Amino acid sequence: MRNRDDAKAVTTWDEPYLESCCRSALHRLTLVGPPGRPDGLKDGPCLARLDAMGLARRREDGRWEMTEAGTARHAREVLRREG
Structure with missing residues (x-):
């Protein structure tokens, strides 16, 4: 028989999902x-979606760059590093 406390342990995802693209x-x-x-x-x-999520930004020269939050998300989700 399963321990009912295990059923209460729910992982909450607090970040929006990033599509593979x-x-x-x-x-x-x-x-x-x-x-x-x-x-x-x-x-x-x-890039526009990443901007809306605070992970990238368009610079004054019109080019895109990553934000600090984007760097952290990249490390966790793409490189699979804790951070």
């Missing part, structure tokens, strides 16, 4: 580094 866009931001990713590419909708 958005995880890839986040990863591409790490690959491009300081120069930033240009606007107008196919991953534009994902």
